[in-house]
Amino acid sequence: MLVFWLGLAVFFPACSPSGENRTTQGETPWRAPESANHRLNPFQDESALEAGKAVYQVYCWSCHGETGMGDGAAGGAMDSRPADFHTKSFLNQTDGAIFWKISTGRNIMPSFEEVLSEQERWQVTAYIRKLGEGMAETLAASPVRLRDDLQINHYMKVAPRAVRIFYEPKTDAIWYATFEGEVFRILRSQKPLKAERILSVSDHGISRLQGATIQGNTLFLAGNNRVNDNKGTTGWVMRVSLDSDGKHSVTKVFSTVEYGTTSTPFDHGWSAVRVSPDGRHLFVVSGSRTDHGEVQDNKGAYPNSRNEPLTAAIFRFPIDTKDLLLENDLDWLRSRGFLYAEGIRNAYDFDFDKEGNMFAVVNSGDYDQSEDMFWVREGHHYGFPWVMGGLETPQQFPDWHPDPEKDPFLNTSAAAWPQDFYNDPDFPKRPDQVVFSPGMRNFGPDAVKYRDRKTGEIMDAAATGSSITSFTAHSSPLGLNFDRDGLLGDPYTGSALTLRYTKGTKSSLMQPFTTNGEDLLLLRVRYDPALDNFTLNSWRIAEGFNQPVDAVLVGKELYVIEYGGRQRGGNIWTVSFP
Known part of the structure; x- marks a missing residue:
């Protein structure tokens, strides 16, 4: 299902928010019943932790992250962050409460009672507690x-949560961007290598950045900004002109009218952006806001919303487009030549x-x-x-x-x-x-x-x-x-x-x-x-x-x-x- 967010989201396994007080709007805190609080974990030795780690890698990491901080890519599109196992509110829960939440599930988190055995649920309970206490080994990778x-x-x-990498030949520089809107430049000739931060979200205004590319001395950035008390969203593409003296000017290519976001990891948002080979057009991807075309009304804020004309498509714009407002109307988008492929x-x-x-x-x-x-x-x-x-x-x-x-x-x-x-x-x-x-x-x-x-x-x-x-x-x-x-x-x-x-x-x-x-x-x-x-x-x-x-x-x-x-x-x- 990635977004990430990546929807990246966005293309990820199930999320499991188990925190005591992590709620979305209109929901009460998630508390385990008293009968669950008093249950003791019978599986806490080293073999149980290893087994729990294996379960965590399959079912939990994509939302809760490698280190259990609630920063997995799949959780990026949701209106509330998955539980951070390092917080006091999480660690103050009993093992019985954590086990009950894993077993029961709520909202986007599935019940694992039928998916995992009772022993496996206790083992992953032990592992995520150790993860929260900073004692468990984190996942590692070394490419071969x-x-x-x-x-x-x-x-x-x-930097954390990197989403894009691209190359600028004029200065022989590698650039990369993060989900939070930071943009860095690495001069390949500079030794030792150093990543210089060129932009932050305050410079370009895109709080959920997923797309970035460069053409000449111009950066193009794509992403989303939440509106309507986080229930809705707007898509944005910004143009950043870079000067040789290190200064830059920012103009808007386009933004969209408001449409509904979702409280799920299926809202993929505006992401990939590239300049056409002839340099005349800008292509931008807008991912679906659903898993498979189902209703996603964000708790009733956008009734009967499934996919929208502004989603699940690739758009094309003249390279010099400026301050355009995109309507959420299929005929409007087609008639103006913006909708390239659906x-x-x-x-x-x-x-x-x-x-x-x-x-x-x-x-x-x-x-x-x-x-x-x-x-x-x-x-x-x-x-x-x-x-x-x-x-x-x-x-x-x-x-x-x-x-x-x-x-x-x-x-x-x-x-x-x-x-x-x-x-x-x-x-x-x-x-x-x-x-x-x-x-x-x-x-x-x-x-x-x-x-x-x-x-x-x-x-x-x-x-x-x-x-x-x-x-x-x-x-x-x-x-x-x-x-x-x-x-x-x-x-x-x-x-x-x-x-x-x-x-x-x-x-x-x-x-x-x-x-x-x-x-x-x-x-x-x-x-x-x-x-x-x-x-x-x-x-x-x-x-x-x-x-x-x-x-x-x-x-x-x-x-x-x-x-x-x-x-x-x-x-x-x-x-x-x-």
Whole structure:
């Protein structure tokens, strides 16, 4: 489901807010009954902590973060932060109260009573208490190459919650941006390397920053600002002109009218932004505000709201656009030429090949649909919310009823399950006379696990001589880069590269498919005239990153940036090609 937020959100497993006093508006504090408070934890030895850590990695970290500070990327889009296990209000609870909340669930946090055994729930209770007390070992990652002709080196530590990395050739600088709106510049020639903060949120005004790029001496920043007492949102793109003397001027490209945000991790917001190869246009992604097209009215503030005209699409604007106000009206957006492509759930990243074709990597929802890679063409509709990963969304069929016993594509640990988002008899009908453009078929050999439609079994397309659209479910592909200049050596020349943010051992949704993830994929992209579409082959070439959220290809080096936690921060790694 990532946003992050990433929606990144935004493409993440279920969240588990267990704090004593963490509430959303209109809710009472979450307190365990007295009978639960007095229960003692029978599993507290070292083996229990190790077992609890394994459970935490699969079910909890994406919202609560590596160190338990409530700073996981999946929680970024929600109107209240997931519980911080380091706070007094959390640590003052008894183990029995924590165990009860894990078992019972509330709102977006599912009940784990049927998902985890009683022993596992006690074990994760022990682990998160130790995590909060600062005594538990945190997750670690050290990237490793899977091919001998690659080199991976640590470049530098970065600020917490990094979301974008990009390159500016004029001064030979690597730039990166954080979710909180900070923008840093790293001069590659400067030794030792130093990240200089150029902008903060007070400079550009975007409080939830997800997109950033640079063209010449101009930065373009994309994101959202909450309105209406945090119930609504507006999308923003800002232009920052940088002067040689270090000063800068800020103008608004556009903002949107108000529309409803959600209290879930499904509100992906405005994210990826890129300048067209000819320099004439600015392309901006707006992710969906839902998991699969369900009603998300934010506790009634925006009645019957599902997806909006301003969401789940890629937009195009003249590069010199200034002070534009976007209406939340489909006909208005189409008639003015702003709506470039529709029906794309969450294209958190996109790039152009050497011929100027646009490609986007897209993550699907909580249902076990595969993740798409699209050849994005003007005026095309790519199927969301009726089709994702080549599989039809079952809510559109009146004879379908959500039952995990009968439908193996439903995962009860998913964030969409506990609030009954799948029970949707009023799901909208497909638009008349609209042909959906399919995702690209991937023939593997890697990242092509899928669930068989008839049997529900997990299959490997490479092993069966078939293909899927386009990547293993819940992989969350990010950081797409094409070798447009053909600088990479054989066998990488002219290929594309993408990251998978999610890892099977850390994701309750991805785990049934694979233990792999948090890796780098090499993509061979070829046009098939019979399909009038491109096809893929994908290979894993590096692994062991920790929440890799974006990448930029500079010459023969790919700079990979990690999201990091609220305080710990992540890293930039360089993957050097022959």
